Amino acid sequence: MQEVNQELAIKHGLTADEYNKIIKLMGRNPNLVELGIFSAMWNEHCSYKSSRIWLQTLPTKNKYVIQGPGENAGVVDFGDGDVVIFKIESHNHPSYIEPYQGAATGVGGILRDVFTMGARPVANLNSIRFGSPNHEKTKYLLNGVVSGIGGYGNCIGVPTVGGETEFDQCYNGNILVNAMNIGVAKKNKVFYSIASGVGNPVVYVGSKTGRDGIHGATMASAEFDEDSESKKPTVQVGDPFTEKLLLEACLELMQKKSIVSIQDMGAAGLTSSSIEMASKGDLGIKINLNLIPCRENNMTPYEIMLSESQERMLMVLKKGKEKEARKIFEKWGLDFAIIGQLTNSKKLELEFNKKNVCSIPIHSLGDNAPKYKRDFITYSYPKAINHDSDIEKLDIKDSLIKILSHHNYSNKSWVWEQYDHMVMTDTIQKPGGDSAVVRYHGKNKGIAATVDCVPRYCKAHPKSGAMQAVCETWRNLISVGAQPIAITNCLNFGNPEKKEIMGQFVDSINGMKEACEALNYPVISGNVSLYNETNGIAIYPTPTIGGVGLLKNINNMMTFNFKNTESIIAVIGETSGHLSQSALIYDVIGDKEGPPPQINLKEEKKNGLFVSDLIKGKLVNAVHDISHGGIIVTLAEMCIASNIGAKIKVSGSNSDKIKYLFSEDQARYLIEISKKNLEKIKKTASTKNIKIDIIGKTQSEIFEVENDLKISVKELKTKNESWFKNYNKN
């Protein structure tokens, strides 16, 4: 066996200090297998060593939360004995190296996290971000990632119902692929990863173990350089067909009373799954590696323990239930192997060819893993910028069209039509709306879900940006008539060893914390992806938020397309004219400086609850949250979705109009009201101190800003739908 020394430890991604810590914990030098295991458990991806102390500050409880962070996924109560289980996870590094497989296995991994807990997955969402469209790799990465997400989700038969797709040069060297999954289960049938019962058999099920993905988690814990391409062998290969079989087999077995605990083999494969189960149960685990089903000959203990082959699960069964379980897995044509048992040694003990090849105290891998309070800086809110000279003579029509046809704001159906978003026949609000909604199967209630982040806001002021991301998901859930319940977060940042990056992370956590507390909207699961840097250049801070809400009655679901002509159009919330970091200034004018819009959490909550009541009271016909591009773009989207026109009036100078129409002030909604309900709504708004602007009415076919622009909705639609088609033509 290779000699283990400090140099080899550093090659494994460990620091010299960390290597010395291992020797101290072990009381001796580790052998190669043990070193591999430590490196797999102590890398950033698995140990959260830079982020842990900050993550602990996030709110994780409200009356709906049954299980917060720390399990495979979070669990919330959906009433009537039903629960919803969800989580988001990144697969950024592998997707850059091999976009199809990287994205596909990202979807596969998050699905396993959810069905491991006893849930049937019912919805996939994703947030994908690419470099500039002109960058030489972007088209290849976009096509690969979208095909990969579709390839996995479509095959396993779980609808992909929502998400976001954006481009920015900051992702040229590090794309983001964040995949979220939502599942449903019965409250009394949720499965956890905590092992119990000395002597209980440890069982391996699913695919065979191959040499793919070795050191995947370590690769995902380092910056990229010119040689990143050479890391292709660290990317796993997905097999959605096997996962479908594994899903059905696991759910079938879960109907019986045989499983003590279950854990999917994700990052760091057999290593992290076995250690996590034993560590949570304060037990030891003994595995005979000769019993692992292997795909290739002569695999070494090192390779077996570090393989990230997909579609595998580890379970602890009740003694005596092995036969019943085996029968189910054999029916589905899957491997089933009893590979060891739980012990009271509190050690991870591995045997291979009748020799002991590893003996590590379990707590040294988890509880004693390094935890760093890295240096960080704090970002102050940037000084305001006066944009008057930019906008004085700006043409409203031209600006609107530029935004609608911009790659980040154009219609994304090219993306989501490659995803089966209808399988399972419960998708009652398809992609393209403010939130996706899936009916809770067989019930009258629904699950609303959305994924959001505006990285340009986060770059400008990380704290406000993270607050905004939380608020935007809240608003998107409100807009479809749902009650926001909880979030999952996927925190994508650069190298935390740099204090500027660590500062972005810390500020984002603080912003998120404030927003979650104010909205009673806790974090129940999530994932951190650091080292999203290439040659020292980091991505913008991108704390992606996945929000989930409960739609109590699916017949009250709201959509954003206009329903009638001659309806009143109103803006809920205060428009102060904040233009810095807006789509207009950032993308059309090209000025990337200045502060993002301020977040007022009291306003956010007040306006959201007001809109929520309007929807419940059936007083509004359409609701759309005001985001990118401000009032005018939001209005145009409502027209395009319904083929109904609108006529609005704005007063003041050209600059005043631009500020009113294009500003991205937060906590606002655009709503359609029937004339008969107007007075009632105005009255309630005034008693609740809600700002409401009546800006115009709907009409047939023509989109009009009085005295400024007149254009057919058809033309707007064409402009809005052309970018993706043209980009991917050749």
Next chain:
Amino acid sequence: MKASVIVFPGSNCDRDVKISLEKFGIKTSMVWHADAKLPKSDLVVLPGGFSYGDYLRCGSIASKSRIMKEVITHSKKGGLVMGICNGFQVLVESQLLPGVLIRNINLKFICKNITVKVTNNKTNFTSKTSRNSVLEIPIAHNEGNYFASKDLIDELEDNNQIVLQYCDAAGNITEQCNPNGSIKNIAGIVNKKGNVFGLMPHPERASDELLGGMDGSLIFKSLK
């Protein structure tokens, strides 16, 4: 009427189609691909999905599975068989229907609502529709591009075997409204005897108002 829905490993629209069949009064049982015997059925449904992961060729491995022998016997005796999406692929691979289904012309998976024209409403599967009526039903596939030799296409036309064709909202059969490159915009065909029907669109996804339409229900209602 009694139906059997065949569940292959990798089928994923089996539950969806069962819900629709039962909604329209057809008693339905699920039949595992490895079963040796088909329960007494008037109709066999091969559901959508990715049987055997679409490995080798879509529908190819499923066409050789144990239960398919029974399904073939059932069809030879005149029993009804309907294959939706992957089920249609299994039917052409089993040679219960002529032609082949190759990759979509744009080489992408396509999931969206499309419109089809009912070219033949005198089948057991379309009797409740009007001739030349337009149905809005979703598609979701990667390999739905129907291909056959010219002779075979002539034969299909002569025997009135083309049942559904992709069309625009007004019922015009044009190249623009052909989502996958199928010859003659073919979306669904029957065999010569008229008891085996394969279609790419998913009628079970258009049989519920909340999902955006009821046009697919006409197919389930026709089965009774």
